[in-house]
C-alpha cells in the first residue's frame with residue numbers, strides 16, 4: 001500500500017461509508033442538486049460533503065454526470081434546483097470568477113486560443129480571468145502595474161515549482177501533452193485556491209510526467225489544500241485519494257476509502273451497467289474492474 005498522509009486519512013475514521021456521508025469538517029456541501037438536459041437527468045445529487053484538507057476522487061462510468069456536476073459547483077452551469085456552499089458561503093448564482101476569488105477553482109483544458117499564447121501569458125491571463133478583471137481597472141495604470149508585477153512574480157514562482165520556467169516564453173502549443181496538463185494546474189493555482197477541482201488530470205499524460213503530476217497534487221494536500229478530482233485512471237485514484245465518491249446516472253451511489261470502493265458490489269454493477277450493450281458472461285466482472293482500472297474513454 002502506498003504511503004499516505006496519515007493526517008488526512010484520520011479525517012475519515014468516523015465517517016460512514018454511505019452516499020452523502022457527513023464529514024468532520026466539510027469545505028464544500030451540496031444539497032439536492034439536479035440538472036436535466038431535455039429528458040435526461042444528468043445530475044441528481046442528494047447530498048455531498050467534501051472534507052477539507054483531503055484528496056477526494058469522484059469516479060463513475062462515462063456519462064455519469066461528473067463533469068456536469070463540476071460545472072454546476074463552479075458556476076459554469078446552473079442547476080434546475082439545489083443549493084451548495086463553500087466555506088459556509090452559499091454559491092448559488094455566483095459567477096465562476098467570483099467562485100475562484102473565494103478560493104475554489106477548477107482546471108480547464110487549454111483551448112486552441114490559449115495554445116497561441118506563451119506559457120507566461122497563459123499564467124497572467126488565468127490570474128485576470130479568475131479575478132474577473134474589468135476593463136475599467138486597466139484605466140488606472142498604477143494599480144495595474146503593481147498588479148502586473150505581482151502576477152509575474154507569482155507566475156514565476158509556480159512555473160519554477162512545476163519545472164516549466166525554462167518554457168515560459170514558449171508557446172503553449174509547443175508543450176508536450178503532459179506539460180500542458182501541468183500548465184493547466186499551474187494556471188489554476190494563480191489565485192491561491194483552497195479547493196482545487198481537477199477533471200481528468202491524467203488523461204493523455206505519459207507515465208514519466210504522471211508521477212510528477214501525482215507529486216504536485218499530493219503536495220497541494222501537504223500545503224493544507226483540498227483537492228477534488230475526476231479520474232478514470234484507477235491506479236491514480238488508489239494511489240492518492242483519501243476518499244472516493246462514485247457517481248452513476250447522475251446520482252452518488254457509493255462513498256468510502258479507495259480500498260472499500262473497488263470491492264463494492266454497487267460500484268461494480270454500475271460499471272457493468274454502463275456497458276449493457278456488451279454481452280454479460282462470467283468475464284463481466286473482470287471486465288468491469290478492468291474498465292475501472294484502465295479507463296473507459
Ligand SMILES: Nc1ncnc2c1ncn2[C@@H]1O[C@H](COP(=O)(O)OP(=O)(O)OP(=O)(O)O)[C@@H](O)[C@H]1O
Pocket residue numbers: 037040042060061062063064065066067068069
Ligand atoms: N450540454 C449538454 N447538453 C446535453 N446533454 C449533456 C450536456 N452536457 C452533458 N450532457 C449529458 O449529460 C450526461 C452526463 O455527462 P457528463 O459529461 O457530465 O458525464 P461524465 O461523468 O463527465 O462522463 P465522462 O467520464 O465521459 O467525462 C451525459 O449523458 C451527457 O451526454
Ligand SMILES: [Mg+2]
Pocket residue numbers: 066067068
Ligand atoms: Mg467528464
